[in-house]
Amino acid sequence: MSASCSVDLTPAEKVLERYPAEEASLIQVLQDVHRAYNYLPCEVLVRVAETLHVPLAKVFSVGTFYKAFSLTPQGRTIVKVCTGTACHIRGAVQLLDELCRQLNVEPGGTTPDLGFTVKTVNCVGACAMAPVLIVDETYYGNAAAAKVGKYLKGSGGKADAN
Ligand code: FES
Structure with a gap:
């Protein structure tokens, strides 16, 4: 080949x-x-x-x-924004826009240094804390576009209690 x-x-x-x-x-x-x-x-x-x-x-x-597989290199940190209905209504689009702006990637994209990949996901079953942003395994509920930088800095850190 x-x-x-x-x-x-x-x-x-x-x-x-x-x-x-x-x-x-x-x-x-x-x-x-x-x-x-x-x-x-x-x-x-x-x-x-x-x-x-x-x-x-x-x-x-x-x-x-399978969605779990990627044929292109993924970032070391995967950031997911839930775009299910509850999250959409409560600001998922603004959250995703700000995330992509800060990382300078499109949804689904990976930063050139392979630091981050941004993905969108459907409802992750945490609608009560919509909108939800997930950094690797850490869930951030009531996520705010203004706090995107904080979530990214906290990669591997703890969940936001807000
Ligand atoms: S729609 Fe986002 S957690 Fe349910």
């Missing part, structure tokens, strides 16, 4: 060693590989296809079907 990607395949090889070389292993392998690289590099997908004896088209289709 293409020589345009140059990715260290060692982490992928280590994942592949842990599973039977068969199609049934595909999703688990992709999950582990995604965890190892924070995305699914093309060279890795080729290696997965070869090792598991699965057509490359099938590997790509699984890699693109």
Whole structure:
């Protein structure tokens, strides 16, 4: 395949060693590989296809079907803005606009230094504290556009009690 990607395949090889070389292993392998690289590099997908004896088209289709997988590099910190109805009504758009303005990315985009990726998500089941912004695993309820900088600085920090 293409020589345009140059990715260290060692982490992928280590994942592949842990599973039977068969199609049934595909999703688990992709999950582990995604965890190892924070995305699914093309060279890795080729290696997965070869090792598991699965057509490359099938590997790509699984890699693109599940929202949890990304085929492009992701930021080390994932920032999600809930754009479900309750959050939308209570200011999710302004929150998302301010977040994207501060990071200089579009929704779905990643900063060039791979520091942050901005995503939108549907209702995360916390409507009572809408609008909700999630920095990695930390939920910020009643999130305000004016506090976006604080949320970003607190990456890996604690949830806002406001
Ligand atoms: S709509 Fe955002 S948490 Fe429910």
